[in-house]
Amino acid sequence: MEKEKFVLAGKNLSELENFVLESGLTKFRAKQIYNWIYLKSVKSIEDMTDLPVSTRDLLKENAVLSPIFIKDKQISSDGTMKYLFENQDGTYAEAVLMRFDNRANLTACISTQVGCPMGCDFCATAKLGFVRNLTAEEIINQIYLIQADTGLKVTNIVYMGQGEPLLNFDNLILSINMFREQFQIGARRITISTCGIIPAVKKLAELDCQSTLAISLHAPNQIIRETIMPVAKKYKYDALLSELKNYTQITGRRVTVEYVLIGGINDSVSNAEELARNIAKLKCNVNLIIYNNHEKSKYKKPAKDSVQKFKYILEASGKKVTIRLERGADIDAACGQLSAKMQKKQT
Numbered sequence: 001m002e003k004e005k006f007v008l009a010g011k012n013l014s015e016l017e018n019f020v021l022e023s024g025l026t027k028f029r030a031k032q033i034y035n036w037i038y039l040k041s042v043k044s045i046e047d048m049t050d051l052p053v054s055t056r057d058l059l060k061e062n063a064v065l066s067p068i069f070i071k072d073k074q075i076s077s078d079g080t081m082k083y084l085f086e087n088q089d090g091t092y093a094e095a096v097l098m099r100f101d102n103r104a105n106l107t108a109c110i111s112t113q114v115g116c117p118m119g120c121d122f123c124a125t126a127k128l129g130f131v132r133n134l135t136a137e138e139i140i141n142q143i144y145l146i147q148a149d150t151g152l153k154v155t156n157i158v159y160m161g162q163g164e165p166l167l168n169f170d171n172l173i174l175s176i177n178m179f180r181e182q183f184q185i186g187a188r189r190i191t192i193s194t195c196g197i198i199p200a201v202k203k204l205a206e207l208d209c210q211s212t213l214a215i216s217l218h219a220p221n222q223i224i225r226e227t228i229m230p231v232a233k234k235y236k237y238d239a240l241l242s243e244l245k246n247y248t249q250i251t252g253r254r255v256t257v258e259y260v261l262i263g264g265i266n267d268s269v270s271n272a273e274e275l276a277r278n279i280a281k282l283k284c285n286v287n288l289i290i291y292n293n294h295e296k297s298k299y300k301k302p303a304k305d306s307v308q309k310f311k312y313i314l315e316a317s318g319k320k321v322t323i324r325l326e327r328g329a330d331i332d333a334a335c336g337q338l339s340a341k342m343q344k345k346q347t
Contacts, residue, residue: 006063008045009037009144010137012182023062025055037065038182041147066141068093070149083146087114087138091131094161095142097150100325107156110142112172113163118195119230120218122262122291122299125162134163136174143183157185160193160214166200176209187211193258195231196240205250214256214287215244219266220274228265241282248283255282260289261310267302272310276317285320292326 006019016030032050036042045059071092072084081097093111100107116123117130143154157179159165165172172192179185187210194201195216204213219225222237244255257279261267279286288311291301302310307323314321 007065007067007137008033008059008063009066010140010178012178019063023058025058029055033059034182037144038184041144041151043148065148066145067135067137068141068145070145073149081146081150083142083149085138085142085145087134093134093138093142095146096161097146097152097154105155106152107158108143108146108154109158109160110139111161111163112139112159112165112168116163117167118164120195120216121228121230122218122260122297124297128162133168133171136171136178139171139175140178143179154183155185156189156191158191158193158214160191164195164197165192166194166197166204169200169203173207173209176211191256195229196235196243197231198235198240198243201240201243201247205247208251210253212253212256213247214258215240216258216260217275218258218260218262220271220278224266224271228262237278241278244282244284255284257282257284257286258289259286260291261302261307262291263300263302263306265299267306267310269309269313272313276314276319279319280317285322286314287322287324288314289324290326 008016008019011019013030013034016034017027020029020033021027029051033048036048042048042065045056045063045065048056048059051059068085068087070083071086074082076082079099083095083097085093085095087093091114093114095111096109098107098109111134113133114131115128116125119126143157146152147154159172176187176190176192179190180187190211191214192204192211193214193216201213216229217225217240218229219227219232219237222232225232225237247253248255259266259275288307290307291299293299293301311321311323
């Protein structure tokens, strides 16, 4: 049986120092390895050219750069890249790298779970079911591999891929700390998107990690939200809004209300007016998302005029409203689509 190799990417400097000392190497080799991983996003141990050949050979024998690898990649005509990562146990996770014209920022949308337990009716990932939480190392390595593959520096991270981040709380926080310390990505450039796990929102407020909290609200009231998001049966609409108000008071930070506009479901003028009333006293911005069709969905995109009317009504109520640019329309950019295709191939 082959021995388990030490994973380099995802370790802090102290952990790397312990590893090189136990391997019979001098301590300063750890700093060299650290720089290759976090500053240069090296693609292979062999490319660590300031290490002696004997040291690289020893590392290749006893260590691996990453516990995951890129199984598939799609590139959209708009520059969006969709990655499918395979974990050591054969499960899959996904991430998306988004580039916007005339902006230096590179935003990566990453996963925290294999599949998702939330069961949102409009979501492709929900159709996969839930398998397990990703480890902090697996979360971190999504960014490392994207940087190694592209040669680009990720500047913004959004926990909005597969899974519910607040149901993998400890690994979420560990990965955020690693991104801040090792990858030098500021906390305010990190966004945590959640369906609204109220006890975890409260816990996040107490930690005050300075990252942006985005709430996948997607409905103007309890009835519609419960229809498309089963989580609303446990964490009621009014209780969630109340907890978000507490969050903004404790942290002093504005939250983002995410709202997927689904044609004929939650995109009417009356829906917009009701939403505006319900979030009137919440310190928030609103991010409208045009529904992205996928093959297993019964839902449809909203009409263009519905989107504009919805935006106008919310803006008239005093909220700052953005419409998320559609990215990766010509590839499987929606969360869960690439994983679903891979599952289909295997069966």
